[in-house]
Amino acid sequence: MKRLILLLVWVLLDGALLPHANAGETKPTRAVMPHGITLLTLSRSSLPIVSLKVMVKVGSAQDPEGQSGLAHITASLLEQGTKRRSATQIAEAIDVIGGRLSVETEEDFTSIALQVLKKDLDAGVDLLADLLISPAFDEAELARVRRNTLSGIAAEADDPTAMAARAFRRHIFSGHPYQYPVMGREETLSKIDRNAVVAFHQTYFRPNNVILVMVGDVTQEEAAGLSKKYFSKWEKGPIPAPTPALPAPIRERIFQRIDKPDLTQATVMLGHLGITRAHPDYYAVSVMNYILGGGGFSSRMMADLRDDQGLVYDISSWFDAKRMPGSFEVLLQTKNENVQAAIDAVLRQIKRIQGGLVSDAELSETQGYLTGSFPLRMDTTAKSAALLGAIAFHQLGLDYFDAYPRAIRAVTREDVLRVAQAHLNPEHYALVVVQGTSRDAPAQVEPK
Secondary structure, eight states, rough: OOOHHHHHHHHHHTTSSSOOOGGGGGEEEEEEESSOEEEEEOOOOSSEEEEEEEEESSSSOOOOOOOOTTTHHHHHTSSBBBOBBBBBHHHHHHHHHTTTEEEEEEEEEEEEEEEEEGGGGGHHEEEOOOOOOOOHHOOOHHHHHHHHHHHHHHHHHOHHHHHHHHHHHHHHTSGGGGGOOOOOOHHHHHOOOOOHHHHHHHHHHOOGGGGEEEESSSSSHHHEEEHHHHHTTTTOOOOOOOOOOOOOOOEHHHHHHHHTTTTEEEEEEEEEEOOOOTTHHHHHHHHHHIIIIIIIGGGIIIIIIIIIIIOOEEEEEEEEEEESOOOOEEEEEEEEGHHHHHHHHHHHHHHHHHSOOOOHHHHHHHHEEEEEHGGGGSSHHHHHHHHHHHHHHTTTTTTTTHEEEEEEHHHHHHHHHHHHHHHOOOOSSEEEEEEOSSTTOOSSOOOO
């Protein structure tokens, strides 16, 4: 009951924290501390809440060959015990102050999110430093985390969308670390022992490889003081430069069908290599993709394939922009017998947006939505901290809160056409279909 009450308090308080915030009022500060941490602070004293976000610049893309899942296992163990606290004591410490803690691994970075009341900020930073600097990496906890990870992988193996995504990534990022799931693979997790985890942590978890964000009822001076108090003895170290070559674009059409008996609905994923987050075309691509398939019921793909033709239950497209080129993906669900027609319609819509200017209305409505919804990405301290961490990681500039709406509004119809022609390829792509083997399922799908 206590945890439920605390959760409701967090939802009510943090959800109401920034109702009037806008880009012009968002003035973060940045400092590189003597001990190496890059510290970003955004002061908002409306309510006594502080959200912290740690970005360690290492993710699954740095997993050594044959040890896919090492970054995920290492991060998962951070809150499972330190040299000062057991896993139970860590959970109790969070519970006592009514805080919220989460750890997440992605391809490019590992993040820790923590929310506390202002009065508990000192205790929260103390705990955060303990997790980052002094994890115990207990053998029993490692075995438990490995079992849980294997269970998660097994669960995904029965999910059509997860099955399609895994196969799709293997084709898109063949030969590149992005091809592997962040959680790792069954055949590699057994090779990850405590020595590997300790070595990975000692190599990458260094203050000069960390971004620390504090948003809420905290000043820059307070944030710097806490950083100095709890992280000053954390030793810097040389960080290995990322070594993977850039993913290679697909030069052909790749097709894979995955049979899953008794499915009456097919899951289809189609796409190819995309762009980096730092690419100068990112904003024009965002506008173009919203019109094409990213805009929900406002998109061309949804209007054509679902509303007009009734071919799909759902469809969307997106560019997954990362530190290195990510992917362009179209995902749809349809009846088994409609797979080929849906694929053909997707390719027609891609060619259509490459073949002529979008309308003034489409451009205006898209720009209005993207700029109008932008403040929702920072309407709580937690969202603001996450966004500010991403801004720092991708080096987008502290004026991003003003620059993003300005960049979206500057996109022209000609820009949309240019980036569609440059970053969409309806001739060379990977196509994965997870489909039933009932009598209604076509024996073969042929990309055209």
